[in-house]
Amino acid sequence: MKKGRIKVMLGNEACVEAALLAGCRFYGGYPITPATEILEIMSRRLPLVDGLCLQMEDEIAAMVAVVGASWGGTKAMTATSGPGFCLMQEAIRLAVAVEAPCVIVNVQRGGPASGQSTSTAQGDFYQARYGSNGDYSLIVLCPSTAQEMFDHTIKAFNISERFRIPVIILSDEVVGHIREKVFIPDADQLTFVERKKPTVPMEDFVIFKPEENGVPLMPTFNTGYKSPVISQAKSQSGNRGNAKEAAENIHRLVSKIEDHMDEFAEVQVYGDEKAETAFVTFGSVCRAARSAVDMGRDKGLALRSIEVKTVWPFPDDLVRRALAGAKRIVVAEMNLGMLQREIERVIRQPEIKIELFSKIGGIYPQPQEFLRFLEEKR
Amino acid sequence: MNPLGEKYLRKDFLPFLFCPGCGDGMIVQAFLQAVDDLGCVDDLALTAGIGCSAWIGVYMHVDILKVLHGRAIPAAIGIKATNPSRKVVTFTGDGDCLAIGGNHLLHAARRNIDMTVVMVNNQIYAMTGGQVAPSTVVGSKTQTTPYGNIEKQLDGCKVAIAAGATMVSRWSTAQPKQLTRAFKKALNHKGFSFIEIMSQCPVQTGRYLLGSSSPQFNFQWLKDHCVKEEDPSKWAEIEAQGKIPVGDFLQIEQPEFMEEVARMNQRVKEAQAKGGDR
Numbered sequence: 001m002k003k004g005r006i007k008v009m010l011g012n013e014a015c016v017e018a019a020l021l022a023g024c025r026f027y028g029g030y031p032i033t034p035a036t037e038i039l040e041i042m043s044r045r046l047p048l049v050d051g052l053c054l055q056m057e058d059e060i061a062a063m064v065a066v067v068g069a070s071w072g073g074t075k076a077m078t079a080t081s082g083p084g085f086c087l088m089q090e091a092i093r094l095a096v097a098v099e100a101p102c103v104i105v106n107v108q109r110g111g112p113a114s115g116q117s118t119s120t121a122q123g124d125f126y127q128a129r130y131g132s133n134g135d136y137s138l139i140v141l142c143p144s145t146a147q148e149m150f151d152h153t154i155k156a157f158n159i160s161e162r163f164r165i166p167v168i169i170l171s172d173e174v175v176g177h178i179r180e181k182v183f184i185p186d187a188d189q190l191t192f193v194e195r196k197k198p199t200v201p202m203e204d205f206v207i208f209k210p211e212e213n214g215v216p217l218m219p220t221f222n223t224g225y226k227s228p229v230i231s232q233a234k235s236q237s238g239n240r241g242n243a244k245e246a247a248e249n250i251h252r253l254v255s256k257i258e259d260h261m262d263e264f265a266e267v268q269v270y271g272d273e274k275a276e277t278a279f280v281t282f283g284s285v286c287r288a289a290r291s292a293v294d295m296g297r298d299k300g301l302a303l304r305s306i307e308v309k310t311v312w313p314f315p316d317d318l319v320r321r322a323l324a325g326a327k328r329i330v331v332a333e334m335n336l337g338m339l340q341r342e343i344e345r346v347i348r349q350p351e352i353k354i355e356l357f358s359k360i361g362g363i364y365p366q367p368q369e370f371l372r373f374l375e376e377k378r
Numbered sequence: 379m380n381p382l383g384e385k386y387l388r389k390d391f392l393p394f395l396f397c398p399g400c401g402d403g404m405i406v407q408a409f410l411q412a413v414d415d416l417g418c419v420d421d422l423a424l425t426a427g428i429g430c431s432a433w434i435g436v437y438m439h440v441d442i443l444k445v446l447h448g449r450a451i452p453a454a455i456g457i458k459a460t461n462p463s464r465k466v467v468t469f470t471g472d473g474d475c476l477a478i479g480g481n482h483l484l485h486a487a488r489r490n491i492d493m494t495v496v497m498v499n500n501q502i503y504a505m506t507g508g509q510v511a512p513s514t515v516v517g518s519k520t521q522t523t524p525y526g527n528i529e530k531q532l533d534g535c536k537v538a539i540a541a542g543a544t545m546v547s548r549w550s551t552a553q554p555k556q557l558t559r560a561f562k563k564a565l566n567h568k569g570f571s572f573i574e575i576m577s578q579c580p581v582q583t584g585r586y587l588l589g590s591s592s593p594q595f596n597f598q599w600l601k602d603h604c605v606k607e608e609d610p611s612k613w614a615e616i617e618a619q620g621k622i623p624v625g626d627f628l629q630i631e632q633p634e635f636m637e638e639v640a641r642m643n644q645r646v647k648e649a650q651a652k653g654g655d656r
Contacts, residue, residue: 025460026456026459026460028452028456047639047642047643047646047647048643048646048647048650050643052459052460052639054455054459056452056455056485057481057482057484057485058481060449060452061449061451061452061455061481061482061485062452064445064446064449064452064453064456065452065453065455065456065459066456067443067445067453067456068425068443068445068452068453068454068455068456068457068459068460069456069457069459069460070456071443071456071457072423072456072457072458072459072460072461072464073460073461074459074460076456076460090446090449091445091446091449094445094446094449098443098445221423221441221443221457221461221464222420222421222422222423222441222461222463222464224420225441226439226440226441227441227442228388228391228436228442228444229441229442229443229444230436230442230444231444231445231446232444237390239390239391240395
């Protein structure tokens with residue numbers, strides 16, 4: 001049993017608690033419902049640990065400042081919701097291209113455009129993965145409880161430092177605003193990963209030459225390496241690259257993550273692992289699905305719920321394994337069938353129809369509705 | 379090679395991508411002269427956005443983060459925020475700084491954060507092939523104003539002053555000594571400094587706005603049109619003649635942002651240690 005303390009806190013608050021423990025010392029933000037608490041609490045807490053919380057002029061500036069702070073040598077993060085997430089896309093791809101470790105929280109709300117600021121939704125599922133231009137990859141984690149807001153934030157910082165990438169925590173209004181018990185381990189009970197820095201003399205250092213794991217060493221600015229870091233397609237030396245170098249770089253940016261999915265990919269199964277009927281969920285909907293599984297069991301109904309915790313890169317193999325033997329698959333989500341599309345791609349068995357239980361408009365699904373769906377659609 | 383180039387350029391990144399006759403090389407030299415005089419190369423952290431002028435810093439052997447169009451200033455703020463001892467300088471152009479990045483200029487100046495923005499003004503979008511910029515003179519025919527520009531110019535120096543910059547200068551590439559002096563003042567200035575450099579672009583500005591793509595003609599145009607006048611009350615008269623006032627316009631002392639941050643953090647921590655209300 002780990003040592004620590006238990007506290008009742010908001011999901012958004014748990015996120016801050018974990019970020020500070022993980023060593024985040026720069027926060028660039030912009031107020032937006034339902035993520036604002038993260039900015040507010042950061043503005044109170046960061047000065048106490050000699051950090052800096054900056055409310056920038058917009059989400060573009062917030063995300064760019066995070067990339068600057070990352071190259072400045074600090075663990076940095078931001079948080080927002082859909083409309084702000086749109087603006088951040090341009091600098092999320094920047095973080096990808098200049099390999100700046102950082103963490104972005106998207107506490108999803110209804111869309112499109114201004115949508116529903118105080119209501120929950122899961123419509124940014126694809127935007128989190130494909131929102132920027134060009135070929136790239138990144139990691140997206142989906143918490144469903146305040147505890148997971150804490151755990152995923154620690155994990156997000158660790159894998160961002162490990163892979164030198166932006167890691168997105170795709171939360172939603174329910175998870176951000178839920179107030180529940182969170183176990184906060186003592187710092188010495190946790191593992192924290194730090195980016196690897198070069199130790200060779202500057203003359204021998206090649207700025208974007210990868211180590212064996214595909215990730216280059218990352219010097220901090222003003223430590224003698226005089227790094228050229230450009231957002232253009234580049235060669236390993238950091239200069240503008242030719243077609244071959246550009247292609248190699250893009251392949252590396254993707255494979256450094258996707259060749260190592262066993263290090264971070266996570267899919268959980270709740271309920272009867274052999275049940276023929278399976279729900280597939282992510283984020284806050286996992287909660288209602290769990291209750292539905294429990295209620296089903298009471299009625300003598302065998303159910304399982306597959307909870308996709310790391311939605312991008314999509315964990316095809318883990319999902320396939322978790323769904324093995326299922327005859328009926330119901331994807332439950334608060335959008336018009338985004339996760340469903342991935343499940344259809346992964347489970348290509350003509351005899352199995354991938355059904356969709358969708359709730360949009362900001363109404364969180366009730367567990368009874370899951371069971372009613374099973375009965376009515378049969 | 380020029381001894382400054384020998385000492386400070388990334389030789390493996392050469393040749394410059396600048397066109398023949400471009401002012402950017404002169405700016406590289408004037409800036410490196412200032413850096414050499416101050417001996418501050420190890421403290422430099424540069425940022426840049428997109429455009430011809432954004433490449434100025436890439437050829438210098440210093441830490442540089444070249445980001446997205448218009449976004450060099452917030453990148454600089456992130457770098458400065460993580461280590462206030464750095465001398466952070468942003469190289470940007472008139473389109474990069476006044477159009478797509480205009481919002482960031484306002485708010486960096488307002489904060490009076492200790493950094494220098496060098497805005498190279500060639501009065502046009504040059505890298506994309508000669509389109510109208512916020513700095514383009516009314517009436518100009520460009521690739522996107524084929525019937526003449528009907529929009530009024532935005533003056534970067536006036537914007538910076540109004541937004542709260544604490545050091546503002548404008549010189550041209552035809553005044554390299556004054557430019558180096560302004561760079562040195564800016565690098566030593568505690569606060570937000572803004573230097574606008576009127577620069578020649580024979581290929582786009584010359585061809586579309588001034589009627590000649592000869593480098594000599596374009597350089598002479600700067601000499602003829604940039605008039606030293608540091609008294610703002612006289613600017614309107616000069617501008618009415620189609621000329622551009624240059625000089626060291628402003629240098630004042632105001633509380634600097636990162637120093638204020640350090641003071642606040644200290645105050646808050648002391649209050650917390652006493653268990654009192656902060």
